[in-house]
Amino acid sequence: MEFRPIPRTPGAFQQSVTAEEIEAICRRVFGPSAKVASASELGTGMYNTTYRATVVGQEREVVVRIAPDAERQFISERALMRNEYASLPYLAALAPLLPRVLAADFTHEVIGRDYMVQSFLDGVPASEHLRTYPRSAWPVYYQQLGEIARRVHDVRGAAFGPIAGPAYGRWSEAVVASLEDIAADLEGVGLDASDVREVVTAAHRHQAVLDEITEPRMLAGDLWLPNTQLDRHAPEPVITGAYDFDRTLWGDPAADWTIRMVTTKADERQAFWETYGPLEQSEAATWRSKVYEARHLGAVRLERHRLGNKEGVRNSYEALAPILAAVG
Template sequence: MDFRPVERASQAFQQSVTAEEVQAVCRRVFGSDARVVSAVELGSGMYNNTYRVAVAGQERPVILRIAPEPGRQFRSERELMRNEYASLPYLAVISPLLPRVIAADWSHEVIGRDWMVQSLLDGVPAPERLGDYPRTLWPAFFRQMGAIARQVHAVRGPRFGPVTGPGYGTWSEAVVASLEDIAADLDSAGLDAADVRKVAAVAGHHHAVLDEVTEPRMTLGDFWTLNAMLHGSTPEPVITGVFDTDRTCWADPASDWTIRMAKAKTDEREAFWDSYGPLDQSAAAVWRARIYEARHLGAIRLERHRLGKADAVHESYGAMAALLAELS
């Protein structure tokens, strides 16, 4: 087997499995005689370990995604791969863009981690392909992003919270629980979580504003340029795939990471709103957006800690302080 894992420090959050473990997974999926020709780890993801695997006798390579060991997962990121798998029936509206699940295994019988084998999407990762086009054509890409987000956000759910639960009857309960989980994770990482707890307290005190959102809608949680595929040869950008949908949640669509990123800059991404439509600009919606931004900042702080970016972790406290000043 041609096995090419990403080399990482022993203390890094992501840790590769062995060539033998990749072979064992493929034998479970494709049969006891299956032989892995190559397994190349893809380094673009920051949570799961992802491999492009070629198996003898299979027409196309497949994607093998392996979750972190259970003991390494934060409370706020618990069993994300299982959450993605459970969300697929609700994502039928974009099913032509999603990879097909070939096999998923939560038993830990082969390796001590959850794993999923998926079909290989056609196209080129958007960060690698978009720059090939002149910027005058980039609005077409963001317009498609807006259309995809609008389709997903139209899907109604049974209760608020992650698809696999826990579920909440009100949006404020879900938001406060999420903030409390992030604070607990920061505690476990040895980081100061006082500001996140202050945001949770503000959200709880003003729960009526959050609870103006009464209908749970599907949100992708992490959909932006990094999780899109583009056609390799079309004269303008054409999205051919969407992947890594493990942070799906029943929520207020305005709380989605996609909306945050679409609002982040005044540039070609403004075309996103052409297809998505305008956001609610009421005083209550603006206040809720600040709570959502605080929650994003808490999650970003955890990710920066996981990646060993101490300076970026420190910077998050100033940004959170500014938000708390606006919320008070």
């Protein structure tokens, strides 16, 4: 077996498994006689440890995704792979774009970590390939992204919160629980979370504004350029795949990461709204958007800490400061 892991320090968040463990996973999925010809770790993701593998006798390559050790996971990111697996039936409208799950194993009998084996998606990550097109063609990508986001946000749920739970009867409860988990994680790694705690207080004080959202809709969680694939040879951007739906939840579509990223800049990405449709423009919606941005910034702060990005962590405090005054 040709095995190519990415060298990492012992303290790094992402940790490779061994060649023997990859083989053990593939024997469980494809049978006791399965042989792995090669496995190469992919460095594009920042959470799961992911390998592109060739299994003898299988028509196509597969992707082996392995979750972090349970003790390494933040409270706010607990069991993300299980959340993604629970989301799949609700992503039926995106089925042609999604990798097929060949197997999921949460028993920890093979390697002591959750893992999924999926089909390999053809194409190139949009974060790499979009820039090869002239900027005049970029709106085409964002129009397609708007269509995909709309399909996700049109799915209705029965309660608020992560797809795999816990479930909440009111949107304010789900938002507060998410913020409190992020604050606890920040404090757990020795970072100041007082600004996030202030947003929690504001959310309690103005819970009626959050609870104007009464219908849970599906949020993709992390749908953006790095998690979409483009056709390598198309004359203009064509989205051929979407993946990493591990942060899905039921809530207000305006709280989705995709919406946050589209509204960050007034450039080609504004073509997104042509297919997605307009957002609510009210005083209450504007206030809620500030709370959602605080939640995003808290999560970003955690990720930057995990990556050792000290300057990015400092910048997150500066970005969150004006939000505190706005949410009152």
